[in-house]
Amino acid sequence: MNIRPLLRFLCAFLMGLFVSNAAVAQIDVEITRGNIQAIPLAVARFEAKTLDEQRYVQEVVQVIQADLAGTGLFEPLDPASFIDKGASVLAVPKFSDWRLIKAQALLVGKAERLPDGRIKAQFRLWDVFSGKQLAGEQFFIKQNNWRRVGHVIADTVYKRMTGEAGYFDTRVAFIDETGPKKRRIKRLAIMDQDGHNIRYLTRGDHLVLTPRFSPRSQEITYMSYESGSPRVYLLNIETGQKEVVGDFPTMTFAPRFSPDGQRIIMSLQQGPNANIFMMDLRTRQTKSLTNSSSINTAPSFSPDGKNIVFETDREGSKQLYVMSANGGQGRRISQGAGRYSTPVWSPRGDLIAFTKQQSGRFLIGVMRPDGTGERILTEGYHNEGPTWAPNGRVLMFFRESRGEKSGPRIYSVDLTGYNERRILTPSWGSDPSWSPHVNK
Amino acid sequence: MRIELILSIVFHSALLGFALLSYQNAKAFKQPVVDSIPVDLVDIKELNKLKAGLKKAPEKKELNKPDVKPITKEIEPAKKKKKPAPQRIVEAAAEKPPEPIVEKIPPKVKEKEKPKKVAEKPKPKPKAKPKPKPKPKKVTKKKKKKKKKFNEDKIAALLNKVPDANSRSSLPDLPGAKKVKGAPKGLDRVSMMNIQGAMNRQVSPCWNTLAGGEAAETLIVKLQIKLNRDGTLTGTPKVLNSVPGPFFRVAADRALGAIYQCQPYNLPQKDYDHWKFMNFSFNPAAMFR
Numbered sequence: 001m002n003i004r005p006l007l008r009f010l011c012a013f014l015m016g017l018f019v020s021n022a023a024v025a026q027i028d029v030e031i032t033r034g035n036i037q038a039i040p041l042a043v044a045r046f047e048a049k050t051l052d053e054q055r056y057v058q059e060v061v062q063v064i065q066a067d068l069a070g071t072g073l074f075e076p077l078d079p080a081s082f083i084d085k086g087a088s089v090l091a092v093p094k095f096s097d098w099r100l101i102k103a104q105a106l107l108v109g110k111a112e113r114l115p116d117g118r119i120k121a122q123f124r125l126w127d128v129f130s131g132k133q134l135a136g137e138q139f140f141i142k143q144n145n146w147r148r149v150g151h152v153i154a155d156t157v158y159k160r161m162t163g164e165a166g167y168f169d170t171r172v173a174f175i176d177e178t179g180p181k182k183r184r185i186k187r188l189a190i191m192d193q194d195g196h197n198i199r200y201l202t203r204g205d206h207l208v209l210t211p212r213f214s215p216r217s218q219e220i221t222y223m224s225y226e227s228g229s230p231r232v233y234l235l236n237i238e239t240g241q242k243e244v245v246g247d248f249p250t251m252t253f254a255p256r257f258s259p260d261g262q263r264i265i266m267s268l269q270q271g272p273n274a275n276i277f278m279m280d281l282r283t284r285q286t287k288s289l290t291n292s293s294s295i296n297t298a299p300s301f302s303p304d305g306k307n308i309v310f311e312t313d314r315e316g317s318k319q320l321y322v323m324s325a326n327g328g329q330g331r332r333i334s335q336g337a338g339r340y341s342t343p344v345w346s347p348r349g350d351l352i353a354f355t356k357q358q359s360g361r362f363l364i365g366v367m368r369p370d371g372t373g374e375r376i377l378t379e380g381y382h383n384e385g386p387t388w389a390p391n392g393r394v395l396m397f398f399r400e401s402r403g404e405k406s407g408p409r410i411y412s413v414d415l416t417g418y419n420e421r422r423i424l425t426p427s428w429g430s431d432p433s434w435s436p437h438v439n440k
Numbered sequence: 441m442r443i444e445l446i447l448s449i450v451f452h453s454a455l456l457g458f459a460l461l462s463y464q465n466a467k468a469f470k471q472p473v474v475d476s477i478p479v480d481l482v483d484i485k486e487l488n489k490l491k492a493g494l495k496k497a498p499e500k501k502e503l504n505k506p507d508v509k510p511i512t513k514e515i516e517p518a519k520k521k522k523k524p525a526p527q528r529i530v531e532a533a534a535e536k537p538p539e540p541i542v543e544k545i546p547p548k549v550k551e552k553e554k555p556k557k558v559a560e561k562p563k564p565k566p567k568a569k570p571k572p573k574p575k576p577k578k579v580t581k582k583k584k585k586k587k588k589k590f591n592e593d594k595i596a597a598l599l600n601k602v603p604d605a606n607s608r609s610s611l612p613d614l615p616g617a618k619k620v621k622g623a624p625k626g627l628d629r630v631s632m633m634n635i636q637g638a639m640n641r642q643v644s645p646c647w648n649t650l651a652g653g654e655a656a657e658t659l660i661v662k663l664q665i666k667l668n669r670d671g672t673l674t675g676t677p678k679v680l681n682s683v684p685g686p687f688f689r690v691a692a693d694r695a696l697g698a699i700y701q702c703q704p705y706n707l708p709q710k711d712y713d714h715w716k717f718m719n720f721s722f723n724p725a726a727m728f729r
Contacts, residue, residue, distance in 0.1 A: 026664070026717040027632060029639045032726040034647030034698070104648075104697060127693065129700035130676075134693070163650065163687035 038075035039161060041068060042103035042128075044087040045079065047110040056146045057111045060121075063150025064107065066194065067168040068157060070412075071394075072419035077103055089122050098128045105134070107157060111149060118142060121149045125157055135160045147196060155437075167389035168193060171435040172396065173211040173220050176200065177407055177428035184407075184428075188222060190237065193389075193434070195424040201235060210254055210385075213435040216261040220433075221245065223253045232266050234281075246279050246286055254297045258325075259305045265289070267297040276310055276327075289327035300345045300352075301325065302369070309333070309343040309352050309369070320354060322369060333371030338363075342385055345369070347436075348392030351415075355384050355397075364397050366415065377417040382408075387434045396423065398430040627714045635707055635715050642705050647698035649724050650691045656724065659688055661695040663720040669712050671704035680719070695722040 043064050046057035068074035083097040089110045098106050109123035122138040135156055141149055148169060155166030176189040176198075185204040188211055191197055201220070202208055211222040220235045227244065232255040235242040246252060248268055255266040262281055267274045276289040276299045290296040294314035301308055302325075309322050315332070318339040323330030334340040338358030345352050349369075356363040356376070362383040365376040382400035389395070393415055398408040407428030413420040423429070650656050662680040665673060677699055679692050699720065707715050 026719050027627075027635050027639075027715055028719045028721065029636050029643070030721045030723060031640060031643055031647055031695075031698070032723050033644050034649035034694075034722075034724065034727065035645065036727075037648050039648060104701070127697065129697050130693075159686070161690060161693075163685075163690040 038073055040077055040102050040104050041074045042077045042082060042098055042101065042106045044082065044106065044108045045085070047088060049112060053111060053113060059146055060111060060150040060153070063147050064154045064157070067151060067154035070194070070421055071158065072414060073162060077101060089124055093126055095128050095131050103128050105161065109153065113143065119146065119149060121153070123153050125160060147192065151192070164393055165391045167391050167394060170390060170437055172432050173213055173435070174410060174425070174432040175208060175211065175430045176425065177430060181404055181407070188220070191425065198426065201237065210431055212256045212433045214257045214261045215259055215436055219261070221255040221257060221264055223255065232264070254299070256300055258301050259303050265299040265301065265308065267299070287327070289323070298342050300343055302345045303347055303349045309345055311341045311343060320352070333367065333369065335371050336374055344386055344388060346388050346392040347390055350392070353386040353388060353395055355386065364395065364413065375417070377415070378413050378420055385431050387432050389434050390436045396432040396434055398432060627711060631708070631711055635711060638707055639705065639718065642702050643698050646702040647722060648694055649727060650687065650694050656687065656691070657727070659683060659691040659724065661692045661722040663695055663699065663722070665699055665718050665720065667705065667716055667718070669709065671706060673700065673703050695720070
């Protein structure tokens with residue numbers, strides 16, 4: 001047997017291995033410094049057939065642009081700068097045209113009204129530099145809510161480009177305030193997170209305060225003087241049905257749902273003191289969680305339902321405490337100077353937002369559940385009532401300004417503290433409460 | 441059969457007898473004598489002082505100097521036969537007064553052919569620059585003393601291109617010649633660092649880091665890219681690692697975006713074979729500190 005060819009093959013193979021290994025020898029580069037900048041995003045004009053549809057899709061594009069620009073993480077480019085005016089959802093874009101205007105991402109879409117009255121929306125999100133499609137979806141929606149098409153698309157873009165869930169297709173319950181300061185009319189209202197589509201849920205005959213969304217979204221709990229004395233109510237948004245929560249002899253206030261929506265925690269006045277109670281909405285049984293001769297109020301569940309953060313003045317000034325969901329003494333978490341109130345646990349579970357009063361200023365801040373890492377996000381004459389967006393990245397709160405003719409306004413601020421924006425409401429607004437995702 | 445047996449016995453016994461007689465006078469194996477190495481036990485304080493340098497003991501230092509300098513000077517011409525010597529060394533040699541060793545070399549060199557070229561180089565250099573310098577007077581005196589201790593073996597070894605083993609540690613590191621562990625074959629440290637630095641400068645401005653996501657600071661993205669000679673990307677960069685969850689996908693997209701966005705890259709053409717393939721690691725940890 002002639003083994004020479006075999007040997008030659010082996011030699012060639014080994015040589016080949018060596019040579020290829022030498023050729024692939026590479027330089028390693030570590031990049032440790034980058035930028036944190038808004039992403040330049042081009043939202044191309046959506047395709048539409050009829051003039052009517054064109055008007056609606058233009059509004060959809062504006063909603064998308066406003067939603068994403070409001071986060072501070074995106075920079076929608078001016079459509080006037082677009083070279084390619086006819087980008088289609090059915091064709092691969094000419095990326096060189098979009099690179100020229102420095103777009104990093106491109107959104108193209110199409111919407112049409114179907115014979116059954118629904119709207120069919122399609123969109124694709126492209127990475128301009130790699131030419132890769134990042135997302136592509138189509139969905140159907142009722143005709144009476146064109147704006148929601150924009151919110152749903154903005155949520156998808158936001159999630160795909162940041163990794164976080166979006167918060168645009170959400171609503172906010174709040175107290176709409178009108179009239180002079182001493183005779184203010186307060187109505188329970190609900191709106192889209194961008195201030196549109198306002199619906200009033202009460203007529204303003206009675207004072208209403210502290211509305212809180214149920215995690216199931218179609219219910220709101222709030223405090224009202226409807227029956228003469230302050231009581232906690234439960235309102236179904238869809239049906240308009242409402243009921244008093246619990247049968248307590250004294251004032252109940254500061255209600256909030258448990259994460260599963262099956263329980264409500266609130267404060268019950270007991271003489272000069274107030275303690276925290278929990279009521280099971282199915283069995284209607286109540287349970288006392290605190291029992292101290294002090295004011296214990298503003299309870300808020302952790303997202304896993306195991307702990308409750310609340311404010312108490314048991315040490316003199318108002319401070320934040322965390323206790324087990326079964327009740328107990330709890331442990332103090334707020335350590336800084338000043339008075340802490342209205343704590344709200346983030347849906348992510350990593351932070352607790354609060355109002356802090358110090359040296360005549362009202363501050364909105366966040367801290368970790370163990371009290372460390374306190375950060376102030378915003379301050380003002382009278383800031384209060386933080387509420388979390390469902391993704392745990394943005395807070396809404398209200399700010400009162402000085403003066404007889406002034407009133408509260410609703411603002412949002414992200415966790416960096418730099419991106420603060422006012423939410424436009426038709427009149428004064430206070431006590432915002434952010435809903436979970438509408439389609440959840 | 442018997443004859444064969446007898447012959448075999450006779451032959452073997454004769455061989456045995458011859459061996460016994462001849463090996464009786466054989467010399468025993470001698471083990472080579474190895475010189476013992478003197479080892480001084482040095483206190484850690486003394487070691488630190490040695491490293492820091494002893495200002496108060498200049499004389500001892502000066503005594504050591506001549507041992508080092510002539511060697512470096514002699515080795516350089518021998519080593520750099522093909523390429524011109526690096527400037528730093530040439531200048532250092534030129535600044536000093538003509539050294540006795542160089543002067544002494546020619547008489548011996550004349551007998552051999554190779555060293556001629558070596559001896560020729562150092563000669564013109566002292567001419568090119570002004571010789572006299574007031575300070576080295578003391579040094580020359582000591583060097584004259586050194587003349588007397590001239591080590592012929594050492595010079596012979598140098599002329600034979602065999603550097604003195606003891607002098608190796610005293611040779612200065614030439615930045616252009618030192619190889620780095622892990623560097624591609626044939627690429628020196630400086631060139632590699634130049635390429636790394638150039639890529640860092642060109643890619644960093646395009647890297648829009650993911651901020652605010654859960655554990656965003658821990659999301660390291662590793663990529664492998666292939667470049668054309670003009671610095672543009674060829675093919676799609678490969679993402680080499682993966683972390684479960686939506687944030688890594690976004691972080692990987694951001695890293696890829698930086699690579700795409702900043703091309704073409706301006707890199708030295710002569711080293712193309714080395715930067716044709718590159719591995720990137722996008723590590724945002726430092727930005728969150």
